[in-house]
Amino acid sequence: xxxxxxxxxxxxxxxxxxxxxxxxxxxxxxxxxxxxxxxxxxxxxxxxxxxxxxxxxxxxxxxxxxxxxxxxxxxxxxxxxxxxxxxxxxxxxxxxxxxxxxxxxxxx
Amino acid sequence: xxxxxxxxxxxxxxxxxxxxxxxxxxxxxxxxxxxxxxxxxxxxxxxxxxxxxxxxxxxxxxxxxxxxxxxxxxxxxxxxxxxxxxxxxxxxxxxxxxxxxxxxxxxxxxxxxxx
Numbered sequence: 001x002x003x004x005x006x007x008x009x010x011x012x013x014x015x016x017x018x019x020x021x022x023x024x025x026x027x028x029x030x031x032x033x034x035x036x037x038x039x040x041x042x043x044x045x046x047x048x049x050x051x052x053x054x055x056x057x058x059x060x061x062x063x064x065x066x067x068x069x070x071x072x073x074x075x076x077x078x079x080x081x082x083x084x085x086x087x088x089x090x091x092x093x094x095x096x097x098x099x100x101x102x103x104x105x106x107x108x
Numbered sequence: 109x110x111x112x113x114x115x116x117x118x119x120x121x122x123x124x125x126x127x128x129x130x131x132x133x134x135x136x137x138x139x140x141x142x143x144x145x146x147x148x149x150x151x152x153x154x155x156x157x158x159x160x161x162x163x164x165x166x167x168x169x170x171x172x173x174x175x176x177x178x179x180x181x182x183x184x185x186x187x188x189x190x191x192x193x194x195x196x197x198x199x200x201x202x203x204x205x206x207x208x209x210x211x212x213x214x215x216x217x218x219x220x221x222x223x
Contacts, residue, residue: 006151032210044152044198044214086152088212095165096142096202096212100151 002027004089006099013077014107021072021102023061023087033063033070036086036098044086047072057081077106110135114199114215121222127172127186129218131199134180139201141182142212143174146196155197158182194222 003026013019025031035047048056050063050070061072070087087099114131121127133139143155154167156174164174171190175183182199199215 034211036212043216044146044200046211046213049211090202090210090212095140095154095157096200097154098144098152 002031002089002091002095002097004087004097004099006085006087006102008102009100010103010105012105012107015079016076019072019074019077019081019104019106021085021087021104023070023072023099025068025070025087025089027068027089027091029091031089031091033061034088034090035059035061035070035072036088038084038086040083047085077104079106079108082106110201110213112199112201112213112215114218116218117216118219119221121189121220123191123222124188127184127189127193127220129184129197129199129220131182131184131215132180133182133201136180136201136203138179139203141176141180142198142200142202143172143182143184144198144200146198146217152198156184189222191222194220196220 005024007022033050036044037047038044059074061070063070082105084101084103086101088096090096111134141158145153145155156164156166158164158176161176172186197218200212202212
């Protein structure tokens with residue numbers, strides 16, 4: 001069965017410090033991985049997907065199939081990055097499975 | 109372009125009353141549809157998902173049910189609400205084909221308070 005694990009419920013970092021939000025998954029096939037973000041009082045929305053290999057708002061995430069991980073990283077945190085982040089997995093037309101989320105708190 | 113509508117935005121219901129939350133999608137056909145509950149400390153919990161009309165998969169045993177009477181309509185219901193049903197409910201859709209529109213798109217959510 002698909003499973004996504006985000007071990008940290010809360011991550012607090014100082015402004016300008018590096019950020020790494022951890023995500024591990026279990027799936028027997030070749031999954032598609034995503035990071036979603038929910039800012040305060042806003043709709044949950046896609047931040048980035050692994051197949052795009054792009055940087056969004058300074059965030060990047062690399063799929064490591066050997067470690068079954070898809071950690072989200074940013075070299076220098078900004079206050080506006082404070083939000084709830086969810087890692088998600090989808091394979092083909094199967095359901096989208098989300099992790100339990102990590103709240104990122106950037107301290108000014 | 110595709111859009112997803114979810115209503116109402118907030119709802120206060122007494123214990124034992126029925127519930128009906130509606131979600132509709134525009135601009136796409138045969139989407140996968142989802143109901144999630146978002147709870148503090150528990151993240152995003154998948155309640156139901158549907159790959160087609162009348163096809164509903166339940167992820168967790170609970171007091172709620174879901175129905176899909178039309179291709180782009182997904183309804184979350186309860187015959188008798190419990191206090192523990194209070195929470196923030198999210199409807200979402202995603203594409204149904206491998207490699208196409210695999211990301212999920214979310215509605216604005218419904219804040220349900222059972223009193």
